[in-house]
Amino acid sequence: MGLFKPxxxxxxxxxxxxxxxxxxxxxxxxIKKEALKALERNPDDKAIVPLFNYWYTEKTNETKEQLKNSxxxxxxxxxxxxxxxxxxxxxxxxxxxxxALFNMLTKIGDADSIEPLFVYTSSIREGIDxxxxxxxxxxxxxxxxxxIMQEILNxxxxxxxxxxxxxxxxxxxxxxxxPDLINLLKSVENEHTKQAIAYSxxxxxxxxxxxxxxxxxxxxxxxxxxxxxxxxxxxxxxxxIEPLMELIKDEKSPLSVRQIYGPSALRRLSKLKKPEDTISxxxxxxxxxxxxxxxxxxxxxxxxxxxxxxxxxSMFVGSTAETIDFITQMMKETETYILSCEGISSxxxxxxxxxxxxxxxxLEIQYEQFWNDGTSVIYSEHAMRIGExxxxxxxxxxxxxxxxxxxKK
Numbered sequence: 001m002g003l004f005k006p007x008x009x010x011x012x013x014x015x016x017x018x019x020x021x022x023x024x025x026x027x028x029x030x031i032k033k034e035a036l037k038a039l040e041r042n043p044d045d046k047a048i049v050p051l052f053n054y055w056y057t058e059k060t061n062e063t064k065e066q067l068k069n070s071x072x073x074x075x076x077x078x079x080x081x082x083x084x085x086x087x088x089x090x091x092x093x094x095x096x097x098x099x100a101l102f103n104m105l106t107k108i109g110d111a112d113s114i115e116p117l118f119v120y121t122s123s124i125r126e127g128i129d130x131x132x133x134x135x136x137x138x139x140x141x142x143x144x145x146x147x148i149m150q151e152i153l154n155x156x157x158x159x160x161x162x163x164x165x166x167x168x169x170x171x172x173x174x175x176x177x178x179p180d181l182i183n184l185l186k187s188v189e190n191e192h193t194k195q196a197i198a199y200s201x202x203x204x205x206x207x208x209x210x211x212x213x214x215x216x217x218x219x220x221x222x223x224x225x226x227x228x229x230x231x232x233x234x235x236x237x238x239x240x241i242e243p244l245m246e247l248i249k250d251e252k253s254p255l256s257v258r259q260i261y262g263p264s265a266l267r268r269l270s271k272l273k274k275p276e277d278t279i280s281x282x283x284x285x286x287x288x289x290x291x292x293x294x295x296x297x298x299x300x301x302x303x304x305x306x307x308x309x310x311x312x313x314s315m316f317v318g319s320t321a322e323t324i325d326f327i328t329q330m331m332k333e334t335e336t337y338i339l340s341c342e343g344i345s346s347x348x349x350x351x352x353x354x355x356x357x358x359x360x361x362x363l364e365i366q367y368e369q370f371w372n373d374g375t376s377v378i379y380s381e382h383a384m385r386i387g388e389x390x391x392x393x394x395x396x397x398x399x400x401x402x403x404x405x406x407x408k409k
Contacts, residue, residue: 006031012038021050024067036070052083056100072108080110088116097247102129103188106136111144121159134161138168153180162188163196170200173214183214194219195227202231210237217247222254307317323363323383323391363391 011019022037054291105113149156152165169177201209216228232240363383384390
């Protein structure tokens with residue numbers, strides 16, 4: 001093979017597809033590349049299986065990529081029937097070449113391969129193969145994808161990825177699948193799948209999902225609970241306010257107050273125009289909240305000290321009132337700087353200040369920055385209790401420097 005130099009132009013003019021496919025296996029990279037281009041100009045399904053075999057055995061990444069791209073380009077015009085037939089008749093389903101064949105078919109995305117591929121994935125545990133196949137269906141799109149994704153969600157089709165089927169309909173904001181998603185939210189135990197379902201319900205924004213999502217707040221896994229809180233924030237329904245407040249008070253909750261209040265749910269819900277003063281109710285909950293648990297005080301203090309190494313950690317020490325005044329003044333001093341940043345139209349200070357009963361270990365003051373596009377970010381400053389009515393302020397290197405500069409004035 002190394003001594004033979006095929007004439008690619010003659011092979012192409014004769015329509016010799018087998019000869020061109022054979023030339024692809026030539027050791028000369030230039031001949032290999034020329035033969036591939038000729039096959040792409042003259043797509044024929046007789047070249048598909050030889051090209052797949054060459055792709056599978058090829059060791060050089062660059063050539064392997066060329067072979068893959070040629071296969072994809074040719075099968076776009078001819079379909080992938082020879083590979084589908086090979087897949088259906090392959091004897092050893094545990095063979096690495098069979099796995100490579102599966103992966104190649106999912107890359108090609110021929111609709112005719114959907115059913116044979118599902119026959120295989122339905123016989124194995126859901127995993128990467130199910131994910132790849134479902135993503136292939138997603139890329140095919142249209143009525144075929146709608147039907148198959150619906151079947152995956154309602155359980156009439158096995159071998160697909162529930163996660164990706166849920167996200168498929170989330171992107172389409174398809175309300176017809178909400179009942180199926182709710183049933184899955186109640187029954188599925190897998191953490192990633194439950195996350196995907198909660199996320200999708202939040203994106204679809206259908207009122208029917210509010211109560212099931214509230215019930216899902218009881219999940220003690222941090223990622224799941226965080227996603228559920230975010231979904232409730234998207235739904236923006238007042239029914240979620242009380243359960244979220246209860247979650248904040250729950251010492252066993254896997255979430256921090258920042259995740260529950262900050263960008264996720266309560267901050268949005270607190271702006272609902274309701275007869276009750278939701279903002280003040282949120283504040284009353286936060287007033288009683290120990291931000292740092294008893295057994296984490298030493299660790300948290302050390303972490304804050306480590307973050308402020310270039311500057312002495314005792315940036316400020318004072319009583320409750322003095323600490324609040326200091327942080328408030330510091331925020332006022334920085335307001336001019338904040339407003340000078342591009343895109344920021346105003347600063348709304350949300351002073352969520354705790355009354356600091358003896359058990360509370362952190363004083364937190366938050367303020368919110370609003371951008372012209374309607375988005376906003378909540379920032380906060382903290383002081384840690386080091387005595388009965390004595391607080392010490394730490395912070396990041398940047399905030400510590402800002403405090404130091406303010407103190408010098």
